[in-house]
Amino acid sequence: MNMNENYKQFAERHAPKSPIVKDCLMAFWVGGLICVIGQAFSDFYKSRGASEETVKMLVPVTLIFLAALFTGLGVFDRIAKHAGAGTLVPITGFANSVVAPAIDNKAEGWVLGLGAKIFIIAGPVILYGTLASVIYGLIYYIVGLF
Amino acid sequence: MDTLITYLSVFAVGGVFCVFAQILIDKTKMTPARILVGYVVAGVFLTAVKVYEPIVKFAKAGATVPLTGFGYSLARGVEKAVDEKGLIGVLTGGLTATAAGITAAIVLAFLTAIFFKSKPK
Numbered sequence: 218m219n220m221n222e223n224y225k226q227f228a229e230r231h232a233p234k235s236p237i238v239k240d241c242l243m244a245f246w247v248g249g250l251i252c253v254i255g256q257a258f259s260d261f262y263k264s265r266g267a268s269e270e271t272v273k274m275l276v277p278v279t280l281i282f283l284a285a286l287f288t289g290l291g292v293f294d295r296i297a298k299h300a301g302a303g304t305l306v307p308i309t310g311f312a313n314s315v316v317a318p319a320i321d322n323k324a325e326g327w328v329l330g331l332g333a334k335i336f337i338i339a340g341p342v343i344l345y346g347t348l349a350s351v352i353y354g355l356i357y358y359i360v361g362l363f
Numbered sequence: 364m365d366t367l368i369t370y371l372s373v374f375a376v377g378g379v380f381c382v383f384a385q386i387l388i389d390k391t392k393m394t395p396a397r398i399l400v401g402y403v404v405a406g407v408f409l410t411a412v413k414v415y416e417p418i419v420k421f422a423k424a425g426a427t428v429p430l431t432g433f434g435y436s437l438a439r440g441v442e443k444a445v446d447e448k449g450l451i452g453v454l455t456g457g458l459t460a461t462a463a464g465i466t467a468a469i470v471l472a473f474l475t476a477i478f479f480k481s482k483p484k
Contacts, residue, residue, distance in 0.1 A: 241385050248377050250374065277428075349403070350457030353441055355453050
């Protein structure tokens, strides 16, 4: 399987071919529900005495764990097919974009198969996110000098 | 009652972030990868111009769970690091703040690939 096929599969999973109103309603309630689940974990960790900083990291980690598990079980794909952006936009979509190629490309080897392909979507996300943060950091630093 | 209102805000705002992406996918045929990249960069930008923080205050996980929230963490991380460490914080802040998420994703991807087989599509 080459990179393009890989990518096409990822694209198809998240692009259901049905009317836009129905797509948006599905995306709305599934996406909203994932955020509510995140909030519930956040409140739960806080009630157990975790600090604000820890909670901020634990919540995404928990959602990433669940998304990885559901991807492994094959459940994520089935939900994503109907939910479209509802599963893509939350951190679960990022997790799925790392986990799915890991599973699909394991057979191609540990280094250039699994090792390289896990970054097929996450790579650009991390690159441009980090780049944006560095540009902002520089501006923030320079503004702070005056 | 307060809890209910909070959860409704989380649901509504989180949902709206997804609807916006869904419209982009359906109307512009923008690829999911570009949506994810766009959302993260938008999150950094909106945090930089002080628009995102109020949304986070209001909608909590409704704003931090969508990928724009990842951008928000990057931007807040770099601010904090520059405040504490000066210029070197420009290089360390972003990834430090998001390290837990990125590490969890790649480690769990590896473990998932070991325990699960590729499903026939």
